[in-house]
Amino acid sequence: MAKIISRSSLVIGSNLLIDEANRTIQLVQAGALVPKDGVTLQALYSKLVDLWSTASYQDSPFPMNTIDSLSGQYEVGVDAGGNFNGWKPLDDATRNMLRDGGWSEYSSVGVLLRQYVGIVGLGSVSSGAQLWYQRTTSEAPIDFVYTDQANQGVQVYGNAANGNFDYRTHIKGYCRVQGYKYTESTLADTAKTATGAFIVNLLLSNELDAKITANDAAMSGAPYSGITATYYVANQMRTIAGVSAPFRVVINGNGATLEQIYTKAQYLLRQSSDIDSGAGTVTGKTAAKLLNFLGDTLNTTTGVYIDNILEADANRIVFTDQNGVQRTNTYTSAGTLNFNSNLVGAGSSYRLIFTTGPGALDDYGEAGAITVKNASGADITGTITAASIAFNFNYDGDTLGGAAGTDKNVVLIGVRPGYGKFSLAEGILTKSKTISFSLTAEKDRAYI
Amino acid sequence: MAILFDPVNRRIVLDRATVSAAFLWSRWADWSATGDNLKYLPAFTQLGGDPLDNDDPLLATAFAGSYVFLENLWRVRPMEMDHDSEITGQLVVRGGGNPFVRTLGNYQVNTKYTVPVAVQGIATGGSGSYPTAEEIATAVWAKMLP
Numbered sequence: 127m128a129k130i131i132s133r134s135s136l137v138i139g140s141n142l143l144i145d146e147a148n149r150t151i152q153l154v155q156a157g158a159l160v161p162k163d164g165v166t167l168q169a170l171y172s173k174l175v176d177l178w179s180t181a182s183y184q185d186s187p188f189p190m191n192t193i194d195s196l197s198g199q200y201e202v203g204v205d206a207g208g209n210f211n212g213w214k215p216l217d218d219a220t221r222n223m224l225r226d227g228g229w230s231e232y233s234s235v236g237v238l239l240r241q242y243v244g245i246v247g248l249g250s251v252s253s254g255a256q257l258w259y260q261r262t263t264s265e266a267p268i269d270f271v272y273t274d275q276a277n278q279g280v281q282v283y284g285n286a287a288n289g290n291f292d293y294r295t296h297i298k299g300y301c302r303v304q305g306y307k308y309t310e311s312t313l314a315d316t317a318k319t320a321t322g323a324f325i326v327n328l329l330l331s332n333e334l335d336a337k338i339t340a341n342d343a344a345m346s347g348a349p350y351s352g353i354t355a356t357y358y359v360a361n362q363m364r365t366i367a368g369v370s371a372p373f374r375v376v377i378n379g380n381g382a383t384l385e386q387i388y389t390k391a392q393y394l395l396r397q398s399s400d401i402d403s404g405a406g407t408v409t410g411k412t413a414a415k416l417l418n419f420l421g422d423t424l425n426t427t428t429g430v431y432i433d434n435i436l437e438a439d440a441n442r443i444v445f446t447d448q449n450g451v452q453r454t455n456t457y458t459s460a461g462t463l464n465f466n467s468n469l470v471g472a473g474s475s476y477r478l479i480f481t482t483g484p485g486a487l488d489d490y491g492e493a494g495a496i497t498v499k500n501a502s503g504a505d506i507t508g509t510i511t512a513a514s515i516a517f518n519f520n521y522d523g524d525t526l527g528g529a530a531g532t533d534k535n536v537v538l539i540g541v542r543p544g545y546g547k548f549s550l551a552e553g554i555l556t557k558s559k560t561i562s563f564s565l566t567a568e569k570d571r572a573y574i
Numbered sequence: 575m576a577i578l579f580d581p582v583n584r585r586i587v588l589d590r591a592t593v594s595a596a597f598l599w600s601r602w603a604d605w606s607a608t609g610d611n612l613k614y615l616p617a618f619t620q621l622g623g624d625p626l627d628n629d630d631p632l633l634a635t636a637f638a639g640s641y642v643f644l645e646n647l648w649r650v651r652p653m654e655m656d657h658d659s660e661i662t663g664q665l666v667v668r669g670g671g672n673p674f675v676r677t678l679g680n681y682q683v684n685t686k687y688t689v690p691v692a693v694q695g696i697a698t699g700g701s702g703s704y705p706t707a708e709e710i711a712t713a714v715w716a717k718m719l720p
Contacts, residue, residue, distance in 0.1 A: 475607040491646070493582055495613035507610070539612040543603035548616050571623030572640045573600045 130165035133173035152216035167227035189213035198227030198325035242279035243321040249331025261293035299328035306332035352380035353390035371447040373431035456522035461561025468546030474510040480527035481535035581614040595663030617648035
């Protein structure tokens, strides 16, 4: 079936029940009317006009008024002449079948009882998508009655006898489906400042998200279970590229890849429960987005920082601090030092040295020769404990071996007395995450 | 007392009268693996020492001759005292030259250089002033033994 847009599909006694005595209108599932698909307010209005053109209904006042069908403005319980009569939908099941409009419900004496905004989502959503909305910034999320794209009257006003609230200054819709990119939309997206008895479009759509690495079932296992978000009231300072910057949400990356961290963050934003690992309470489904990918670069939203990310990922993330300033890590080159078996073991030693230093007597071979430091400031040297040893280097920040942000020539030297001869390999520290230096030593047959 | 490696002046200062090339090579390897000594240019390279033929009983314990080359202007300096020094093994200087330098003080050091028999190839022909193979053979036959 499909949304009913023609009065001819509404059939008295079948899917449309009119109770003149109690002045109620009821829609029921029958014939062409499927509750999820619903019927447009304009079709219902037109059907009522048809009915009231016959003698059998003319002894009752006309139930509703159309102010403007294009903008979806309708009134129930009042006719076009402004005469209040108390007609109303029988129940919420009926109201939930109304499409493409908002409406006000009046009492017979003209009291506004209820007001519904017609939320109509624009865009395509994945099949079966369950969207939800929030009528105040602090309200718990409410699912739209039916899945797929939203087209539903949402009550934003109720007098004392009908909820006793007035939520006509805010509406926000959310489209968050596992495996898809998230969207959310507010009044401002369509240049509106308030809701009421009319259509409000929300820009809600989704598309497959290639950066989601696992399904929800995996979130209870490593590394996802250790990826958490903590919300703070006070600034949490983090140093990025030598600058201390404020953040209010800190995600523990748990040493996972950025894609895994993103997957867990997106999972959190679909939870009805508190996702704040700190002392506060933050409902996941209505929490602001934390992260998003632009290509392979992960961007945090304002005030969000991630601790414990992989070294290899340090240069494909952009942090936005609490002041809205985007910050990136200095480029950290990374790679591996490779050694043949003659060099691996106890008693061995390796060292990475700048071929030439910026000063006097600091070239390789001279007393002041400079050992390359890793991104943490430690010398790249030690015992050769494995055939491959990872290292990193502060490419943008290092000035020990020359000007910052430039390629630098280095020599890798290794020896294992009695096993592997002194050996040397030349190389270049470049702006790369895949630097590889290899050292191959002959077996030491002369050692005594 | 131990053999001293002076990387700034590139001197290997002996602490004993008798020493072998292999011993110098080994102690330098030990020294280079300590501290930040890898930052200095190497004092030695070494060639040879490979087993010749482990399947032949006559050669089971035979090894190719070992050569230790002094590199990068490193040199050996004897002890600072009058003494007779003995160096065993093939200790040579890359590019030629004397492996030893004088003591700093005014001492008399008599150095005995004991080189084991080793197989050596002789370059012939080419563009340099090398003897021909026939000239070498003639010279050997003409050699007057004492």
